[in-house]
Amino acid sequence: MHAIPVRRLTFDIPTADDFDPVYMVRNAAVSYNFTGLGLYVAVLEPFIVKSMRRVMDQITDADLREEVDRFCRQEAQHYQQHERFNAVVIAHGYPGLQARVDVLAADFQRFLDERSDKFRIGFVEGFESYTTQAALEILGSRVCDHPRTDPRFGHLFRWHMLEEIEHRNVAFDIYEHLYGGYLYRARMCWVAQSHILRFIRDCTKIMSAADVRRHGEHCRIRPVERVLLAVAPLPKRIRSMLPGYTPHRYEVPESIAEVAGRYSAMADSVV
Numbered sequence: 001m002h003a004i005p006v007r008r009l010t011f012d013i014p015t016a017d018d019f020d021p022v023y024m025v026r027n028a029a030v031s032y033n034f035t036g037l038g039l040y041v042a043v044l045e046p047f048i049v050k051s052m053r054r055v056m057d058q059i060t061d062a063d064l065r066e067e068v069d070r071f072c073r074q075e076a077q078h079y080q081q082h083e084r085f086n087a088v089v090i091a092h093g094y095p096g097l098q099a100r101v102d103v104l105a106a107d108f109q110r111f112l113d114e115r116s117d118k119f120r121i122g123f124v125e126g127f128e129s130y131t132t133q134a135a136l137e138i139l140g141s142r143v144c145d146h147p148r149t150d151p152r153f154g155h156l157f158r159w160h161m162l163e164e165i166e167h168r169n170v171a172f173d174i175y176e177h178l179y180g181g182y183l184y185r186a187r188m189c190w191v192a193q194s195h196i197l198r199f200i201r202d203c204t205k206i207m208s209a210a211d212v213r214r215h216g217e218h219c220r221i222r223p224v225e226r227v228l229l230a231v232a233p234l235p236k237r238i239r240s241m242l243p244g245y246t247p248h249r250y251e252v253p254e255s256i257a258e259v260a261g262r263y264s265a266m267a268d269s270v271v
C-alpha cells in the first residue's frame with residue numbers, strides 16, 4: 001500500500017439532539033479547540049486542494065506529483081467529513097459563529113483571487129508544518145481514545161490526525177521543489193499559523209459565551225486555560241520556523257502504524 005493511502009470511511013454523526021459541545025475529555029477548552037479546528041479545516045482544505053491543483057503542471061518529479069495528488073485526495077476526504085460534523089455544531093445555534101466562518105471563507109477566496117501561487121503553497125506549508133506536530137501530540141495524548149470523549153468525534157479526529165502525519169512531507173517538498181527559500185517559508189509559517197489560531201480563539205469565545213448561558217459554568221474557559229491555550233502553540237511554531245526545519249526528521253511512533261492499519265481495515269475503500 002502507498003504511504004499516503006486514500007481511505008473512504010463512513011462516520012457516525014451526532015444528531016442535533018444528542019450533540020454535546022463539550023465532547024472531548026469533558027473539557028470545554030479542549031472541545032472548543034477541536035471544534036474550531038474542525039470549522040477551520042472545512043474551509044481551508046478546499047483551498048489547499050485548489051492551490052495544489054493549480055501548480056500541478058509545474059511539478060517535474062513524477063513521485064512528488066503522485067504524492068501531491070494523494071495529499072489532495074486525503075484533504076478532500078477530510079473536509080467532506082468535517083462539513084457533516086460542522087453542520088451539527090452550527091445547528092446547535094451560536095450567535096456570530098456562522099458570520100465568523102463566512103469571514104474565513106472570504107479570506108481564502110481572496111487568497112485564491114489575489115495572491116500568488118508561491119503565497120498559497122507557502123501558506124499550506126506553514127499550516128502543515130504546525131498541524132503535523134499537533135497531530136503527533138494529539139495522537140500521543142490519546143485524547144481521542146479517552147473514556148470521557150464522545151467516540152464519534154474521537155474517531156473523526158483520530159483518522160484526520162493520522163492522515164496529517166501520513167502526508168506530513170508533501171507541502172514542504174512541493175514548496176522546496178517549486179520555490180525554496182528559508183525566509184519566505186518562515187514568514188508564511190507565521191502568517192498561516194496566526195490565521196488558524198486567531199480563528200480558533202474567536203470560535204472558542206463565541207461558543208463558550210453561548211454555552212455558559214444555556215448549559216452552565218462547565219462551558220466557561222478559565223483564565224489559566226486561556227493562558228495555556230495562548231502558550232501551548234509556541235514551541236511548535238518556533239520549531240517550524242527554525243532554519244533547517246524539515247518534516248522528514250519527525251520521529252513517528254510505531255503505534256501510528258497500528259492506527260493506520262486499523263483505519264485501512266475499517267475503510268469502505270482504500271487506494
Ligand SMILES: [Fe+2]
Nearest residue numbers: 045075078164
Ligand atoms: Fe487534513
Ligand SMILES: [Fe+2]
Nearest residue numbers: 075128164167
Ligand atoms: Fe494536511
